[in-house]
Amino acid sequence: MSDYLARIAAVDDSGPKLNAVLAINPDAAKEEAAARKVKGPLAGKAVLIKDNIEVAGPMATTAGSLALKDNVTGRDAPLVARLRKAGVVILGKTNLSEWANIRSSSSSSGWSAIGGQTKNPHAIDRTACGSSSGSGSAVAAGLAWAAIGTETDGSITCPASVNGIVGFKPTVGMVSRTHVVPISHSQDTAGPMTRSVADAALLMNALAGTDPADSATAEADKRKADFTAGLATANLKGVRIGVLRKQAGNHPALLALFDKALADLKAAGAELVEIAFEPSPEMGRDEFTVLLYELREDMGAYLRSLPAKQGPKSLADLIAFNKAHPEELRWFGQDVFEQAEATTDQIGYTAARANSLKLAGAEGIDRLLRENKVTFLVAPTEGPAWPIDLVLGDHFVGVGAGNLSAIAGYPHLSVPMGAVEGLPIGLSIMGAKWDDKRVLEAGAAYERARTAAVPVPSFKRWGE
Template sequence: MRTIRRLVSFALVALFVSSNGEANDDAIESIGGLSLERATIPELTRGMRAGELTSTELTSAYLRRIARIDGKVNAVLAVNPQALAEAAASDARYRAGAPLGPMDGIPVLLKDNVDTAAMPATAGSRAMLHGAAAGDAFLVKRLRAAGAVILGKANLSEWANFRSIKPTSGWSGVGGQTNNPHVLDRNPCGSSAGSAAAVAASLTQVAIGSETDGSVVCPAGMNGVVGHKPSLGLVSRTGVVPISSEQDTTGPMARHVIDVAIALSVLQARDPADATTENVPPNQPTDYARALDPRALRGARIGMWNLPELGPDVERIVRATAATMRAHGATVIEVVPPYQAELAADELPALLTEFKRDINAYLATRQGGPRTLADLIAYNKTDPAERTCFADQGLFEQAEAAPPPTDPEYRARRARLADLSRRSIDETLAKFQLDAILAPTNPPAWTTDCARGDNDIIPSSTPAAIAGYPHTTVPAGFVGPLPVGVSIFANRWADARVLSLAAAVERITHARRAPHYLPTSSLGSSEPPIRARFQR
């Protein structure tokens, strides 16, 4: 059983920590003369090449930190019992002068909707503790081929927030509630909650998240880290629990843009089992770290989408970021991308049809356990632990009753979504001769409340999510102790451009800071009602 495996893996970590005599505090340790919280992948790999640091030391430092800190954050669902063995294999390659590349020896945490042979994905559902995955997801094979150390699995919003009409982000029946490390009673946002919270708390160097609409960028923004949702087709979805093959992507999160760029370079590949990967242009960059342009802001034209409904504090941060960009050579003008109401009206009905189709297809690849969406609905009615935060499974039930993909109304809706989402970005870029669009990623984190559910609004994620266009978020500032990110997105395959612009914002604002694990905050204690939007 998965729960037993989780307890055993954490017991092993606790034993390791005890034998190494680590203090039980929040202090960020240094390894090889580098701060664990501030070090980038290039700095770490230089240390390993020079013999000043080993992957075993790096992986051990993260394991110790998980044992010390994760009791507050609850971001790590399971530790990989083979992590130290994988690190030792990396050390042997470095000693032989033959590392596999810039990710060799770097610890990576996977969202628990990503299959691995040893730790099959649960999507946070106790129903998925029964049965086993077919093997490693394609993206995991890519990480292993690059020498990365699979550190473990991150908690997530159960079924990537596609079970309940009003879910609580960061909660799953398998893992419980993930907390925002900046203020522990605040929400981490989106379905990739554990991935982002773990990165913010320095529990891993890189984490993998997934997004259908907002679930890479909102958790990254709300936890104060960098996240990149790739162009649809850059990264394979084979072996990842789906919502919709029309919108699903997987992407990296880290504390630094350079680390996200390096991880994306490893993840990108054509996969015969995922037809969308065949659409990648032949001239698409393969090394996004090398493609980062330090002069990206010089002469750039940026459209600023303000979204005042997120509040004056968020608007202040976005305007301050825009002013700093102008000071470094960019032209920034205000824009409002069109068709947002139409996208909001059509998206969920389309996803309901696609979820039933795609989840049934995924379940058919597993050995044992539930085979259909109907099986999952039936299971949730029998397991009280699946109802400890919220009992509702309204989206499951709506998806089960949704029209099939052959339905003319569904087909027209998906075609309309594809057209209007692309036009919302393409027409805005063309009208104002823009390189990219800047927008707020997230409001300050709301309090976590199972009875109320999420209290959120994130319209900035929707155009790029539906269109399949790249979207990067980077820390931009704070409202009290709560992080706010800014989003940068552009047309399809412009991943290098948006990453370069994000790296420039990171370099000139220095906005990220380590969390302080405050138990609560009086900021926004009487939160106004906000129109609900989902982050899947």
């Protein structure tokens, strides 16, 4: 653990100042000593936790906001308790896009009022993506063995892609969300961010399981497996994989890299099936309605569950707090918060959820898998990391199909497939609901077959 602390001091607190780590667990040394008594592959592993997940002890859970800077709950989220039981040492908390990037439509991924702007270790003037930006940057920079992120739509997989690491968004309901600052109970989940698929599978063994306080996880004990079993020998021989060509964008270098990954899959024995797919615009429109409605409802319920009597108790309270604290709104506003506060039509919300789920699930991934007789879908996860721009915000380029998995609640794995001009790109592997183990197996098989070089962080500005 001392090596990680020295590394954090060298590249996060000084030098390139990645701003990936928000807080160090003052009890980490004591936990490390206790972990020596635990038997198992995770015993003593140092893991960072995204700062919208509660960890018992003196560290606050802030979601990056000054409104929660004193939110010391004394509670372990059940997912954290599971990690501790497996012998994991909680090293600290990671920075994130404030409120998991749901406050503003023109935000800069990786910025929070508490932690400042997270940087990408491969190019420190470029984004680490959001909202699990600190977790992605920290793992890429070697600040911990692994990290835990959360995702509503792209917040594990995008940071994994642009930081050149593995990120796994499990089936919604495989991992508890209790004591995690929410956006949407329909789409939120936590998941591992690691340097290999095998490490992600190890963490899933600890993370997965039923939590009586989270009804979405009712089937988790029945659906979970030993995610590491057979991983080392998993192969793609005869496996039919659907290629979402239209979701690969039009950048020549990215397309060439994707073609190389497809050639590696084919060389490993996979049968590739080209799929022409164009999602209905209704899917994203209705997803946004769902996120707005559930944000107001779920955030209020979370805030009212906090042990402290003082502090915000509703989304309206957060909006008022931000207006009273101009440092929160210097770089971008809270138009999404305000839209959510005004989204109160329950009938419209219910219809939007049913339609978006149908378009992403039954008529999306399920139909594509069934009609094309394929087991997985692949596409680039995201384009190259764009320059950090606090004035104008993010510059997403429309690459990838992860919103299908996010809305449907299905597993989505991003595995590094190389780089464009030194900027990492991930390969998305998406599967059916509860098919988490097979998605991880496919990722491990691709990892072994990959011929493209995976870039090493430079800790410099791009092009230097």
